[in-house]
Amino acid sequence: MAKILCVLYDDPADGYPTSYARDDLPTIDHYPGGQTTPTPKDIDFTPGQLLGSVSGELGLRTFLESQGHTLVVTSDKEGADSVLDRELPDADVVISQPFWPAYLTAERIAKAPNLKLAITAGIGSDHVDLDAAIGHGMTVAEVTFSNSISVAEHVVMMTLGLVRNYLPSHQVVLDGGWNIADCVARSYDLEGMQVGTVAAGRIGLAVLRRLAPFDVNLHYTDRHRLPESIERELNLTFHPDAADMVPHCDVVTINAPLHPETEGLFGDKLLGTMKRGAYLINTARAKIVDRDAVDRALRSGQLAGYAGDVWYPQPAPADHPWRTMPHHGMTPHISGSSLSAQARYAAGTREILESWFAGTPIRDEYLIVDGGRLAGAGAHSYSTTTPV
Ligand code: NDP
Secondary structure (H helix, E strand, O other): OOEEEEEOEOOOOOOOOOOOOOOOOOOOOEOOOOOEOOOOOOOOOOOOOOOOEOOOHHHOHHHHHHOOOEEEEEOOOOOOOOHHHHHHHHOOEEEEEOOEOOOEOHHHHHOOOOOOEEEEOOOOOOOEOHHHHHHOOOEEEEOOOOOHHHHHHHHHHHHHHHHOOHHHHHHHHHOOOOOHHHHHOOOOOOOOOEEEEEOOOHHHHHHHHHHHHHOOEEEEEOOOOOOHHHHHHHOEEEOOOHHHHHHHOOEEEEOOOOOOOOOOOEOHHHHHOOOOOEEEEEOOOHHHEOHHHHHHHHHHOOEEEEEEOOOOOOOOOOOOHHHOOOOEOOOOOOHHHOHHHHHHHHHHHHHHHHHHHHOOOOOHHHEEEEOOEEOHHHHHHOOOOOOO
């Protein structure tokens, strides 16, 4: 029987919800491109419930305990005396969400001889040291596509929020004011702007599709070029790399995974080549940008705005400079954890566990590391320093 250690974010400050704002979720059975949404044999939760917090338990307890497994759920993940560190040495499976990541460093993995499977309930497994996971013979899997559209919607919201100066204008209302000039002195239309995405995978392409009706000019860079039919349909300009693309753009959105190729990509140098007053939206991973370089670029006016929901570390400390830098539209890491997304990634986590315990293959599109190498989606989108 296995021990499953599940690290989730805390319940709401006022306690686990007893009612919700809406009664149901739309039924979505496939993603753009045709991949089906998760297909577990069964689920023990009601879609629309809060599943990503400790009391939500990703809806897994009944399923796991009915099979004799042990489920430990905690939000306590930092420091040598954390529940994560205390429970890890005999854990077989670790489940974590990028919003509240259980950083599975090489040191932690080395202390967990039984650890065979790390599941990301969501997308983005950079909180797992993939080289160490490969060395340890682990499988790493994530629920590919489960929240890609959720993030794309957040990117569109943040793009409009920054360009139109929404949050400061909303603050004027909250403060009881009515100074129109205060609101509009930094407000523009998105129409006609040059908008580029670093990476046009599931999220990046969904962002491009959603922004196209705003009559903007769309740009992208990616390791693999999109089909010509999509480039034509969306009138896309392809650039061989970010350095070639960003000088042309009024808005840049980052939608690439964090891996050795993308870490630190947006430092002083690249930011300095952007148009003065460009906007940067990063819902991918914080370490793709240089924290202090972004702060400097906002203060100097090189960037007119920065928004996103990804920080390092997470949770971000109270004195993180991004909390107080000017012209930002940051949220905590929430874009991929809407109640809609939670229903999909909880079901996907269950699907992965069902396959794992039955000894049947995990869907190839969910795999990041398997069989001692990058596999499935991981082989397509990530890089490691481990030779494959
Ligand atoms: P995909 O795997 O569908 O897309 C990632 C894309 O990035 C791929 O097209 C890949 O290229 C491309 N890419 C990889 N390396 C580079 C590079 N060096 N330069 C340019 N492009 C590159 O993933 P998603 O779109 O679903 O998610 C992307 C990332 O967004 C995740 O890895 C995660 O970090 C983040 N994310 C954030 C969430 C949030 O809540 N804020 C939730 C979900 C995801 P190719 O495959 O062509 O090689």
